[in-house]
Amino acid sequence: MLPPEISGSGLVVSLGLAPATGAAPTRTYSSASAVPADQLVVNDLGSGTYEIEMPAHDAANDAWGRLGFTGLASTAGAGFTYVEPLAYQLHFNGSGGIIQYHTPELIAVVPNLCASAPAARCAVPSGRPFSLTVPHTSRLRTLSLAGLDSSSYAVQALDADGAPTGTPVLFADAGLTIEIISADHAKVTSEVA
Structure with a gap:
C-alpha cells in the first residue's frame, strides 16, 4: 500500500533474483517485460494498494530477490520529491506465510531548522x-x-x-x-x- 502522497499511475515493478545476497541478478522479471516468460503480474487493488504475484520457485536463481518499484510520483506538490526506486530485499527460504504485506513510509528531510536565520545554520551551545x-x-x-x-x-x-x-x-x-x-x-x- 502506497502513502496517499505517492501516485502509482506509472508504476513499473521488477524482481531481480540471485543465488546469494549482494550478487548480480541471474534472472529478472518485470511488469514492463515484452517477454511473456519474464512478465511479472501486478494487480491494482485500488486505494494505492498493489498485489505482486511472485513467479514459480526457481532453485537456480531465487534464494534472494530485489523487488523494485519505479514510475512512482509525488502528489504532495512543490517542495516535496519522491526518490526512487522504492526497493525491498527479499530472502526466499521456503517458510513464512504465502502473503507478505509491505507499506512504505514517507520521510521529511530538513537541512536547516532555524526560522530566525533561514540562510544560516543553527548554533546551539553544548549542554543547552x-x-x-x-x-x-x-x-x-x-x-x-x-x-x-x-x-x-x-x-x-x-x-x-x-x-x-x-x-x-x-x-x-x-x-x-x-x-x-x-x-x-x-x-x-x-x-x-
Missing part, C-alpha cells in the same frame, strides 16, 4: 536545550508527517567558516537525548560537554 515546533501553517500538517514523535536528529561538526565537516552523527550515537512533549513539539537536550 532547544525546542523544535511544527507550526500550524506547516505543509507537513497536510501530509502524514505532522508530528516529531517519529523523527530522528543528527549533529555535525563545523569548520572555522561554519561549513559542515565530517559525517553527521545521530543524536543517540552522540550521547544526546530527545524528550517528546507532544506530537507537535519536542524538547531536545544535549548531554555532551
Whole structure:
C-alpha cells in the first residue's frame, strides 16, 4: 500500500533474483517485460494498494530477490520529491506465510531548522536545550508527517567558516537525548560537554 502522497499511475515493478545476497541478478522479471516468460503480474487493488504475484520457485536463481518499484510520483506538490526506486530485499527460504504485506513510509528531510536565520545554520551551545515546533501553517500538517514523535536528529561538526565537516552523527550515537512533549513539539537536550 502506497502513502496517499505517492501516485502509482506509472508504476513499473521488477524482481531481480540471485543465488546469494549482494550478487548480480541471474534472472529478472518485470511488469514492463515484452517477454511473456519474464512478465511479472501486478494487480491494482485500488486505494494505492498493489498485489505482486511472485513467479514459480526457481532453485537456480531465487534464494534472494530485489523487488523494485519505479514510475512512482509525488502528489504532495512543490517542495516535496519522491526518490526512487522504492526497493525491498527479499530472502526466499521456503517458510513464512504465502502473503507478505509491505507499506512504505514517507520521510521529511530538513537541512536547516532555524526560522530566525533561514540562510544560516543553527548554533546551539553544548549542554543547552532547544525546542523544535511544527507550526500550524506547516505543509507537513497536510501530509502524514505532522508530528516529531517519529523523527530522528543528527549533529555535525563545523569548520572555522561554519561549513559542515565530517559525517553527521545521530543524536543517540552522540550521547544526546530527545524528550517528546507532544506530537507537535519536542524538547531536545544535549548531554555532551
